Amino acid sequence: MKENDHFCEDPPAWKEYDELTGLYTQEAFYKHLGELLEEKKQGDYYLLYVDIERFKLLNDLYGMAEGDRLLRWIGECIGRDCKKKGGIGCRIRADNFVLCAPYEEKELRYALWLTHNELKKYPINFEIVLNIGIYKIVDRTVPLSLMCDRALMAANTIKGNALAYYAYYQDNMRENLLREQEMVRDMRIALEKKQFEIYAQPKFNHANGYLVGLEALVRWNHPEKGIISPGYFIPVFEHNNFIQEVDRYVWENACRMIHEWIQMGKCPIPMSVNVSRINLYNPYLCEIFENLCDMYRIDKKLLPLEITESAFIEDTEIIADAVRRLRKAGFSILLDDFGSGFSSFHILKDLDFDQIKIDMKFLMGDYSHGKGKVILESIVKMAEALDISVIAEGVETKEQADFLLGIGCPYIQGYYYSRPLPQMKLEKMLDEYLRDGRVQFGEASIENSGTGMDSFCPADYEAVLSRLPGAAALYLVGDRVITLNINEKALDLTGYSMLEYDSAVRDDVLGIVYKRDAQLLWNRINHSIKEHTLINTSFRIVRKGGGIVWVTVWADLVGIYQGKPVFLAMFDISAEETNLVSMMEHARKYRYSLNSEAVSSAEIDLTGNRVITADGADLYNINESEQVSYSRYIQSIAVWVHPEEKEEFLTALNKETLLKSYYRGERLIKNEYQLLHHSKKQYVYVRMSIYFVPNMVNGHVYMDIFVHDITEQKKKELDLMAKAETDPLTGIYNRGAVEQKVNCLLEESKEDPEVKNVLFMIDVDDFKIINDTMGHRRGDQALIEIGRKLRRLFRKSDICGRMGGDEFVVFMTGVTCREIIVNKARQICEALQFTTGDVKADDASVSCSIGAAISPDDGQSFEDLFEKADQALYRAKRQGKNRYVIYGD
Ligand code: C2E
Ligand code: CA
Ligand code: CA
Secondary structure, eight states: OHHHHHHHSOOOSSOSBOTTTOSBOHHHHHHHHHHHHHHOOSSOEEEEEEEETTHHHHHHHHOHHHHHHHHHHHHHHHHHHHHHTTOEEEEEETTEEEEEEEOOHHHHHHHHHHHHHHGGGSSSSSOOOEEEEEEEEOOTTSOHHHHHHHHHHHHHTTTTOTTOSEEEOOTHHHHHHHHHHHHHHHHHHHHHTTOEEEEEEEEEETTTTEEEEEEEEEEEEETTTEEEOHHHHHHHHHHHSTHHHHHHHHHHHHHHHHHHHHHTTOOOOOEEEEEOGGGGGOTTHHHHHHHHHHHTTOOGGGSOEEEEGGGGSSOHHHHHHHHHHHHHTTOOEEEEEETSSSOHHHHHHHOOOSEEEEEGGGGOSSOSSHHHHHHHHHHHHHHHHHTOEEEEEOOOSHHHHHHHHHTTOOEEESTTTOOOEEHHHHHHHHHHHHHTTOBOOTTOOOOOOSSSOOBOOHHHHHHHHHTSSSEEEEEEETTEEEEEEEOHHHHHHHTOOHHHHHHHTTTOGGGGBOHHHHHHHHHHHHHHHHHTOOEEEEEEEEOTTSOEEEEEEEEEEEEEETTEEEEEEEEESSOOHHHHHHHHHHHHHHHHHHTTTOSEEEEEETTTTEEEEEOOTTTSOOOGGGGSBHHHHHHHHHTTBOGGGHHHHHHHTOHHHHHHHHHHTOOEEEEEEEEEETTTTEEEEEEEEEEEEEOTTTOOEEEEEEEEEOHHHHHHHHHHHHHHHBOTTTSSBOHHHHHHHHHHHHHHHTTOTTOEEEEEEEEETTHHHHHHHHOHHHHHHHHHHHHHHHHHHSOTTSEEEEEETTEEEEEEEEEOOHHHHHHHHHHHHHHTOEEEOSSGGGOEEEOEEEEEEEETTTOSSHHHHHHHHHHHHHHHHHTTSSOEEETTO
């Protein structure tokens, strides 16, 4: 009946059927859909938007005819299923279909699954993936086109997501989209204005409550929106690659924090950082981390790297290689979110990790018995067998923590112990834990990297103690004296065996001091910490079994352990004066052994203005007679100091200045200078460390001076500064450097208004398509190639830089006529039209559009020129890409 009506009307201006697939056209679809929904008031109707992933690529690779064949095939599949259900379908545009049919929820999922599998049968060597967005029609008054838009929106959310092939439309998607756009708009400014803040969440050993490490977690402190959680912005930044920059920012700040703790004499605690998947494609990733550790002089074990399991879904080889390299370089690798994906076990088979992290959230609810328990237990057991440590995160309750401890997983992270904390709160917490000595580093113990930091491990003391008479390394926590290490002779003195000592004395040495002497001894210790003097006193101890003996102790502050001063104490039963001298001699030897890599050292009697011993003839050529008085000694070294630093050097090493420092309470001074190396005949960077040592015999202030050659380290720092100007991917300048350099050059050229400069802005055409269809690695290759080509095309004095993403600029100075600019623009266009890729069938063709602006006519600052060039570029894009436009033309 209806059909007949049609014949009476004018024939529609559009075609009813799509010629290629035989499905409805868009217009016909809307018309029939309206009728269908009008007619069938019952049943749950679903609108499905179907998009073929990477269809353009398939077209490019296999030709249009093959592309058409696929469309027809998919059209058939879809049409058939749809008809069976009493629905209708259309090809809405190019490679997009829309269908509508009534389904039961379960049935729909099954149908989707079937289609997904059906695709694998299509005879072509190309993985066909559909993105399907689903809109459930609840309110039938919603305009049909809006329904389609919503289904499309849902389809877009899973573009490029290897884990999902369909998604339901949700009301918040539109908001999310808007919010996403806002984030993209604000993100660069956020980075510049330091709106990203580093929080850290501590990790604990639930067996003893000790703190075992930290994880850096980023927050966005937005000026209007307040603190934004990474759950919102990280996925967006992962999508547009900005995560690379945010991650680097977080890593560097994590390193800086650790560095600061070391500088303050605190015991550094490992802080893991998250590494997004995209970073693992960066061929320089390992160097970036190594440089950071070098620059901030921290041990690599202090910076474990967390890589989420889902990173291993695609391109496993490239990613696996990156992980192997990092691990080989000495970084600890932690497999994050273990068990969240489907590839967990397969990754463990192929790669070595130092730790796996299980998220309690995956096992929410019924974790402590039934299947959840079995799974958790097995993971822990398996990890143990593979010699990988396990940590659980998201632990919110005592029950969870106890349960985990019970199955052999004491390491936990979660709100139960602490939320992620901002730096101030974190440091307060760390201080408390350090003060109480409740800190432990599991496998990742700190190593002294030989950089002159006075932080040592118990093992360091062991070797030293073995060479001394009765001696112990002790440190203070609260009102207790704790043993770091004790040698046998000292142990003999107490009468305890090592085992007994460990359980009865180690953590409270004052416990074996005769009661009436204990307070006195404690006062002495505090006095010497305050006055920086040696401890030299006698007291009684109660030996095992009750015997009392008098001992004499000499103790000197030699280092810092877990933020606490460490004393080297020597004990003897007889109190003779000669022991004082030998004690000082030992402490001195100890300082020397700590500075064994020094290129020069000297022992000075500062009060007496006398050089006692000095070496380092290799470094500066000084003769014997000059070594007698301290002042002359310093004068003769000053000859070798860089002229610009000489005055500073002489002031810093002046006898009176030093004495003042000593009486102010300083014990160690470190300075850096450039010295002309006598035998190398070139300038070297040195660090000079001065230890003040009061001489208990004659009351003079002595000092030990050690000079370390830090040229290598310094070079790396300078190198890193250069790197701070370069874009890690392409090796040309980054945005910041370009801005600064261009503005400098513009300032200079203001003097001669005749001289023109030009700013070219270059943008890759359809770069998103390359990235989406060929993967980020191919996209990166194209960018690297562009950087290389630009550098070749321009003079050294011109500034080439990458502004981020696929945007490049070149600034050319001293241009005399317009022809040159036009010529250059054409050359760039030609040079940047190329194909990239290593397999013929898999290469991407690249082209670029260019906008140019000229100073002084179009502007006198980088910002002005950039804006004008951007407008010109926009016009070039609108005119059809792969061309140039000069502003004002
Ligand atoms: P993640 O690496 O798995 O980090 C653990 C997340 O669990 C953190 O969320 C943390 O605050 C949260 N969490 C910790 N304990 C508990 C608990 O007891 N209960 C619950 N419900 N949650 C807990 P946050 O900080 O919101 O970070 C979310 C994700 O964002 C991180 O997951 C990580 O994938 C990503 N992320 C955070 N910072 C960075 C970063 O600097 N770089 C990169 N690439 N990703 C980051
Ligand atoms: Ca993590
Ligand atoms: Ca995690």
